[in-house]
Amino acid sequence: MRQRSRGRVTLAAVAAMCAVAALPGPAWADGETAAYTFDPGAEAVGGAVVNTDAKALKAGSVYRSSIKAGEKLYYRLNLDATTNAYVSAVAVPKSGGKVAYGDGITVSVRDSSDLQCSSEDARFESAEYPRPIAAYAYRVVEKDSSTCQGPGTYNVLVERESKATSGPEDWELELRYATEPELADDAAMPTEAPEDWPxxxxxxxxPATDNRRQGGSGYYDATSLETGEWKDEITPGQTRFYRVPVDWGQQIFATAGLGNSTASDEYVSGALAMALDNPAQGHVGDASPMAYSGKPASVSLDPVPPVAYRNRFAASSSVSAVRFAGWYYLSVTLSPEVAEAYGDKPFPLTLTVKVEGKAEGSPYAGDAGIFAVTDKDKDLAKSGKSGPQAAESESDTMKLVGAAGIGAGAVLVLALGVWTLLARRRATAVTTDGGQPPYGGPPQAW
Structure with missing residues (x-):
């Protein structure tokens, strides 16, 4: 009896272990968000005020830093003569802080002689309230250029401009350094920008049947979307992040709208801001900030051309930025001033996304990394999962499979143990009675 009891306890323990392994990880409650979610894998790096003291950035890496008002900080790149390099900076002012018209950052890449390879700025202009803003700069190899073409040390310079009336707090920075794959056939690529597009x-x-999608709080945990009409909520002062896979030859359109309010009809200018960034988190464009007076209102991004390598040769930054395939990021911010007139409860938000055009082949040789749209990306867009959610699901699945394997193995061992015990008991009975096993098996030889 005691042996049989131990077998039952062991089976119960295995079942409990399997159940624990199958439990989901911690989940956020609906509507619970952070001001901005930084990539947890980001490495801390301090910017240098003197370029010779700058720390080197590694391709494919994410970094966290900070910048003071009026400060100019350097970071270093070690480049060869063939690689296109992109460095983006996301500036995150303190929640509840104050910004003024024209405040912002400028990012540039410069060679060892301080010649500028490229630059881009991100500023608070028509919507003057704190929110994450992004800009990028790059060194690209061009046949007909003599600037920034050789191998060696290059500098990334991040400059912050803030008015005297702005908040004095440091802005946090999230830096990303990505390199572009080599072309499969450089000679076959057009070198002129498109003149027109739809x-x-x-x-x-x-609208999808299940069209609720809770936006993320940063580029890291941006919610994946495909073509459709998506429902969410947004509170005053909050920024929601989404990402949409846009392949070569495809064109993205997006509209954000607020539902009506029964609390007030007070007019708030610049109530809702929407921005679009490319896979390297370079800025593509902004929608004109939307005013709100308690009635349904919406705002749309200006049309951008289909994704094409040749777009990089355009003079317009909004066209030039649509230069590679991958995840395109949408961010939507509701002004904190809305709370003064309407309260701080969440507002119903609708995001309408449309990706037009047939996907074309990649111009790159080999794996394109972040500059591609994979089947997995499409699945994520269909399910509405963010990158971290997808990784957690994969991890939970592996844990469950592992636990199931352990459980099955334990059951097998227990079954063999029970079979052996019964066999021994029968052997004892045979030895005692001098006969053969009652089940008609082979002669006893244990």
């Missing part, structure tokens, strides 16, 4: 707004997509 600009008419497409027919609205059919």
């Amino acid at each position: 600009s008419a707004s497409p027919a609205p997509p059919t």
Whole structure:
């Protein structure tokens, strides 16, 4: 009896272990968000005020830093003569802080002689309230250029401009350094930007049956979306992040709208801001900030051309930025001033996304990394999962499979143990009675 009891306890323990392994990890409650979610894998790096003291950045890495008002900080790149390098900076002012018209950052890449390879700025202009803003700069190899073409040390310079009336707090920075794959056939690529493209707004997509998607709080945990009409909520002062896979030859359109309010009809200018960034988190464009007076209102991004390598040769930064395939990021911010007139409860937010055009082949040789749209990306967009959620699901699945394997192995061992015990008991009975096993098996030889 005691032996049989121990077998039952062991089975119960295995079942409990399997159940624990199958439990989901911690989840955020609906509507619970952070001001900005930094990539947890980001490495801390301090910017240098003197370029010769700058720390080197590694390709494919993410970093966290900070910058004071009026400060100019250097970071270093070690480049060869063939690689296109992109460095983005996301500036995150303190929540509840104050910014003024024209405040912002400028990011540039410079060679060892301080010649500028490229630069981009991100500023608070038509919507003057704190929110994450992003800009990028790059060194690209061009046949007909003599600037920034050789191998060696290059500098990334991040400059912050803030008015005297702005908040004095440091801004946090999230830096990303990505390199572009080599072309499969450099000679076959066009070197002129497109002159025109479809600009008419497409027919609205059919809303999905399950169309609720909670946006992320940063580029790291941006919620994946595909073509469709998506429902969310947003509170005053909050920024929601989403990402959409846009392949070569495809064109993205997006509209954000607020539902009506029964609390007030007070007019708030610049109530809702929306921005679009490319896979390297370079800025593509902003929608004109939307005013709100308690009635349904919406705002749309200006049309951008289909994704094409040749777009980089355009003079317009909004066209030039649509230069590679991958995840395109949408961010939507509701002004904190809305709370003064309407309260701080969440507002119903609708995000309408449309990706038009047939996907074309990649111009790169080999793996394109972040500059591609994979089947997995499409699945994530369909499910509405963020990158971290997908990784957690994969981890939970592996844990469950592992636990199931352990459980099955334990059951097998227990079954063999029970079989051996019964066999020994029968052997004892045979030895005692001098006969053969009652089940008609082979002669006893244990």
